[in-house]
Amino acid sequence: MASAPSNRPGPPGGTPPQPRVFARGSYLEYRRVAEILRKETVGGALLLIATVAALVWANSPAGDAYFALRDLHLGYAPWHLDLSLGHWASDGLLAIFFFVAGLELKREFVAGDLRKPSTALVPIVAACGGVVVPALLYVGVLLTTGSEGLKGWAIPTATDIAFALAVLAVISTHLPAALRTFLLTLAVVDDLIAIGIIAFFYSTGLEPVFLLLALIPLGLFAFLVQKRIRAWYLLAPLGFATWALVHASGVHATVAGVVLAFTVPVLRSAKAGGPEAGPGLAEVFEHRLRPLSAGVAVPVFAFFSAGVAFGGLEGFVDAAKDPVAIGIALALVVGKTLGIFGSTWLVTKTRHANLDPDLKWIDVFGLSVLAGIGFTVSLLIAELSFGLGSAHDEHAKVAILTGSLTAALLATVVLRARNRHYERVEALEKVDADGDGVPDLFQRSEGSS
Template sequence: MPQPAPRRRPLASTLSRGTYPEYRRIAEILRKETVGGALLLLATVAALVWANSPAGPAYTALRDARLGYAPWHLELSVGSWAADGLLALFFFVAGLELKREFVAGDLRRPSAALVPVVAAFGGVAVPALVYVGVNLAAGSDGLKGWAIPTATDIAFALAVLAVISTHLPAALRTFLLTLAVVDDLLAIAIIAFFYSSDLAPAYLLLALVPLSAFGVLVQLRVRAWYLLVPLALATWALVHASGIHATVAGVLLAFTVPVLRSAKNGGPEAGPGLAEIFEHRLRPLSAGVAVPVFAFFSAGVAIGGWDGLVSALQDPVALGIAAALVAGKAAGVFSATWLVAKSQHADLDSDLAWIDLAGLALLTGVGFTVSLLISELSFGPASPHGEHAKAAILAGSVTAALLAAVVLRARNRHYRRVEAAESVATGDADGDGIPDAFERGTAG
C-alpha cells in the first residue's frame, strides 16, 4: 500500500509585516527623515555649485576658518566643528533609535532582529573587501580608506524614495531603517577602533565623570536641559581630547537613556519613555540642521574641470569606493539576507519578491554622511585622495540611487496595492484601533 507523501513543513516568513505600533512609529520617523533628506540634497548641491564657481576660494576659506579654544584640542576649522560636533548629535539620535529598537521595538525578538543585523554586517564586510581588492590590485597606497563605502545614508536614501514616489511596504521600510541604524553603529565602532589616534587615556577616564552623571540623571528621568546639556558637552569635549573621534560620545550618551518608563511612573504602558521623548525632540534638529550643515561643508569638492575628473577616475581609491557602493553594498546586503532566510528554511513574506530586496539592497549603496566623515578621517580634507574619495562617494551614491529607482519604480504598482492593504482604512472589525491586516500579519 503506497505511503502518503510526507507533509512539507510550511516555510517561515522573512520580512513580514510587523506590529501596528511599530508601523506607525516607523512611518513618523520616515516622514521626518524624508524632509531632512531633501535639505541634505539641497545643501550638497549648494556646496558643489559654490566650490566649483569663481567664488570657490571663498567656500574653502569659510570651511577652513578656525574657531574655538586651543586647550583640549578645541581650536577647529568650521568644517571640523560640523564633522566632530554636529554629527555627534546625529549619532546620539541614531543611538537612541537603536536602543529603542532592541529594548521595546519589534527587534527585541531575536528572530526579527537577525535579518537586518546580519544584512548590515554583510553590507559592511563585502564593500570593504571590494575596496581592498581594487586597491591591492592597483598597488595603491589608499588602503586606509577601506571603511569609506561601508555606510548607508538613510536620509539620502529616503529622499530618493520621495523623489520616485515609491509606496514601499512597511516591512521593507522597517528593514531599511533598522539596517541603516545598525550600519551607523558599526560605522561608529569602526571610527572608534580604526580611526582614533594620539590616544590620551587620562581624558578618556575623565569623560566617564560627566557621562556617569548624565546617565544617573536620565535614569532618574530628569529632563532639565540646563543639567543634561552641559554634561553632554563636557563628555563630548573630553572624548574629543582623548583622541577618539568625538561622535563616539553621542552614542555613549544615547545608550545611557532609558527606553521604558519607570514602574512608579506607570511602567511601559503609561506612554513613551525618555529615549523616545528625546528622539522626538532632537530628530528634527539632527535631520534638518546637523546633517545638512555637515554635508554643506564636506561635499564641496572642486572637480577641476575635465582634467580633474579624469584624474579622479584614474585613482584606485575613487574606483574602489564607486565599485563598493554600487556593487559591493548591494551584493553584501542581498546575499546576507538570502543566506539567513535559507538557513532558517524561510521565504519572503507573501507580499514581497526577491526583486524587491534587490532594489532595496541597491538603495543601501547611497552612502553619504558617514562615508564623507570617514574619507576625511582617512585622507584629510584637502589631500588628492580625499578629494577623489568625495567625488567617488557622490558618483557612487547617485549611481546606486538611480539603479535602485529603476528597480523599485518598476514594482511601484505592486507596492501601491500592498500599501492599501496596510493602511488604516483597511478596516477594524473588532474596534480595537488596530487595522485587521496587522492583526493577521503580526507574527513576523
C-alpha cells in the same frame, strides 16, 4: 521586515509553519517607523539642497570663499577645540546625529520589534554583509593597483538613510512597511558598526587621562537620565563636557554621542506607570532631537564636506584614474548590493524561511541597490582616512557622490518598476473595516504571533 511566524495555517499533523522573512511587525511599531521615516525624508531633501549648494559654490568663481569659510577656525585651543567650521560640523554636529542613532538602536532592541533575536537576525546579518563585502572589494581593487590608499577601506561601508529616503520620496514609491522598516534598521545597525570602526581604527594619539575624565560627566548624565530627569539645562552641559573630553582624548568625538545615548532608559519606570503609561525617555529625546539631527546637523555637515572643486573634465579624469575613487564607487554600487542581498538570501535559505507572499526577491534586490547610497558617514571616514582637502580626500568625495548617484538611479529603475505592486500592498495595509483604528492586516498578524 525580518522573520516571523506565518499567518497561514500549518500543514496537517501539527508541523510548525515555515518562518517568513519581511512579514509585518506590530502596528505600533509600524506607526513609529512611519513617523521616523517622514522626518528623515524631509531631512534627506535638506541634505540634497545642502550638497548641491556646496558643489555649486565650490565650483563657482567665488569658490575660494567657500573653502575659506570651511577652514575658518573658531574655538578654545587647550582642549584641542580650536577647530575649523568643517571640523566643528564633522566632530560636533555629527555627535548629535549619532546620539539619535544610538537612541533608535537601543529602543529597537529593548522595546521594538527587534527585541526578539529571531526577528533581529535578518537586518543585522544584512548590515554586516553590507559592511564586509564593500570593504573587501575596495581592498581588492587597491591591492591589484598597488595604491597606498588602503586606509580608506571603511569609506564605502556606510548607508545614508536620509539620502535613501529622499530618493524614495522623489520616485514616489509606496515601499511596503516591512521593507521600509528593514531599510531603517539596517541603516541604524550600519551606523553602529561605522562608529565602532571610527573608534577602533580612526582614533589617534590616545590620551587616557582625558578619557578617564570623560567618565565623570558621563556618569552624572547617566545618573540623571536613569532618574528620568530631562531638564536640558542640566543634561546639555554634561553631554557637551563628555563630548569635549572624548574629543581631547584622541577618540573621535562622535563616539560620545552613541555612548551618551546608550545610558538613556527606553522604558518608563514603575513609579511612572511602566511601559504602558507612555513613551520612555529615549523616545522623548529622539522625538525632540531628530528634527535637529536630520534638519540641521546632517545638512550643515554635508554643506561643509561635500564641496569639492572638480576642476572641470580634467578633474573628473584625475579622480577616475585614482584607485581610491574606483574602489569606492565599485564598492558602493556593487559591493553594497552583493553584501546586503547575498546575506539576506543566505540567512533566509539557511533558516528554511520564505519571503512574505506580498514580496519578491527583486524587491530585496532594489532595496540592496538603494543601500549603496553612502554619503554622510562615508564623507566623514574619507576625511579621517586622508585628511580634509588632500588629493585622495577630494577624489574620494567625487567617488562617493558618483557611486551614490549611480546607486540611486539604478534603485529607481528597479523600485519604480514595482511601484504599482507596492501601491496595492500599501492600500491593503490601510484597510480598517471594523473602524477600530488598527488596520485589519496588522490585527491578523498580531493575533497569529
